[in-house]
Amino acid sequence: MTFTKPVLISGGGVASLLLASSLRRSNIPFIVYERDASPIFRAQGYRLRLSPEGLDAIEKALPPAKWETFWATCGKTGGAGLVSIDPVTGETTGQGIDAANPSTAPQEVLSSRDGKVVGISRGDMRKLFMEGIDDSIRWGFHVRSYELTADGVRAVFADGSKSEEGCLLVGAEGIYSHVAKQLSGGKLKVYDLGSRGIHGQAPTAAFKGLGEGVFRLIDETTVPGSKIFLITNVRARDMDDPNIQFGWTMGGSPGVVKAPNDDYTLVGKPAADIAKSLTANWHPRFKPLFEQMDEREAAFWKITCSSPDGVPEWPNEPRVTVIGDAVHSMTPAGGIGANTAVRDSELLGRLLSEAGEFKNGTTEAYEKEMRIYASEAVKTSFRNSQFSLGTKIDMNVTVEPRDI
Structure with a gap:
């Protein structure tokens, strides 16, 4: 691989850590920036039911030995x-x-x-994905924005400091993603x-x-x-x-x-x-x-939930993209959100590996394919929530990025 600058990943959740594992498998350098002070800072949430598509994505992204451990734990x-x-x-x-x-x-x-x-529980999944990559995780760094450089990108943290220069920034901070809001010009909304x-x-x-x-x-x-x-x-x-x-x-x-x-x-x-x-x-x-x-x-x-109309389009920025809840937040109905997030991680990791170096067009190809399956997933998730709880979307009640 000829990646001379690392891939910067904002957020240390399930999607981020699976992407990081995929990059490590391909010998692509990366740094994960997580706002929490440690991996045990907060509750890990509920148990996830994995779909065939989610399992396939995880198996493709993980090194074989790591996959065997994961499968045995499920x-x-x-x-x-x-x-x-x-x-x-x-x-x-x-x-x-x-x-x-x-x-x-x-x-x-x-x-x-x-x-x-x-x-598998979120906590177990996060722990397993973290194994072997903890040397590239930086705890206590809250990404608030980013800035493009002549041939790279830097993450800007809440205290005003900046990351080292990366070839690509991947926003994966969940529903409170500042990267998603900046990248999409506010088109990505969570209700x-x-x-x-x-x-x-x-x-x-x-x-x-x-x-x-x-x-x-x-x-x-x-x-x-x-x-x-x-x-x-x-x-x-x-x-x-x-x-x-x-x-x-x-x-x-x-x-x-x-x-x-x-x-x-x-x-x-x-x-x-x-x-x-x-x-x-x-x-x-x-x-x-x-x-x-x-x-x-x-x-x-x-x-x-994101808009059930699907993932919106925004002008592609070759050096910045988003995965997981940062781009398609979903209700918990059916566990669709997590399964879609790991598909993002596998797809983006595979495209970067196949490119062999940072290339313009990689994030555009990822976003084009992601929009298809993620838009359908959001629609299904919202429909299931309507049935279970009678939920409705008020377009005036959005979840805004904030310090949490």
């Missing part, structure tokens, strides 16, 4: 697929699509490989859908009443006129391991989940208490998920 769930349950009565309402609304419920294909649902949720974890014993499978609980009676949903994945292989916790993800229609003082950065007991309160009248079959939860791991989250 949970593989059998069972009857997605099972819908009324959490108040405890009755099963359908399998696969919602039985009550077969014509309107979104189709969800769960199995990824070998007839199994494959999943706050108003819905909020809570992530929780509990020992495997708390899930024995469910059995193996992927379960979706939808409660339409506790809060009149609103919905509360919970999704969890119970893996038989790990069921009897006392050292493992299973996670669940809860969400509610706008106004259902409210953090104290509207502070959604809170973690721990405040989030755990709200989850317990909202599920107080749920069937005894599900009580252990909350009664036995690890309160320290509870965390709030917001449901956001």
Whole structure:
């Protein structure tokens, strides 16, 4: 490879670290700048279900030995697929699509490989992707903008200092990306859908009443006129391991989940208490998920989404591009966002490797292909969220880049 300057990557999330792993595999120099002070600075979020496309992208991007470790770490769930349950009565309402609304419920294909649902926690994924590249990660650097040089680019940090010169800057800071806003001239927008949720974890014993499978609980009676949903994945292989916790993800229609003082950065007991309160009248079959939860791991989250019209176009800048949530934020429905993000990482990493050096046209080719699959993914994600929670987009309620 003849890359004389490193690829600069803004953000240290899943997409960033997979891209970095891909670049290391191709001997392309890079530096990752992450605003957090360390990899354990914040809660890692919910468990991700990997689609066939997401798994393929990860396998292509990682070195073979690293992929084998990743695959061995993933949970593989059998069972009857997605099972819908009324959490108040405890009755099963359908399998696969919602039985009550077969014509309107979104189709969800769960199995990824070998007839199994494959999943992994964000924390584990981030840790695995980070292995072997930690020497090129710089912690505590918050990218606020960038400036082009005669034949390169520099990231500009919140304190006014600048990075070394790179051949390319990849914005991957998620929904609060300053790089995305500057690059697109404000065309890339993220909308706050108003819905909020809570992530929780509990020992495997708390899930024995469910059995193996992927379960979706939808409660339409506790809060009149609103919905509360919970999704969890119970893996038989790990069921009897006392050292493992299973996670669940809860969400509610706008106004259902409210953090104290509207502070959604809170973690721990405040989030755990709200989850317990909202599920107080749920069937005894599900009580252990909350009664036995690890309160320290509870965390709030917001449901956001890019425009369901798709990824907009902007004038290509050969030395700057964006991946992941920075360019296509999605609702958590179906885990589509993370699977699309890793496709970005594999595609961009592969194009850079095939080029053998920095070339004009590489980011243009990446953005052209990315817009096709990412636009479809955003539309599907928003449609699924409409079905699950009745979410709507208010074009006046956007999420703006900020210091967090």
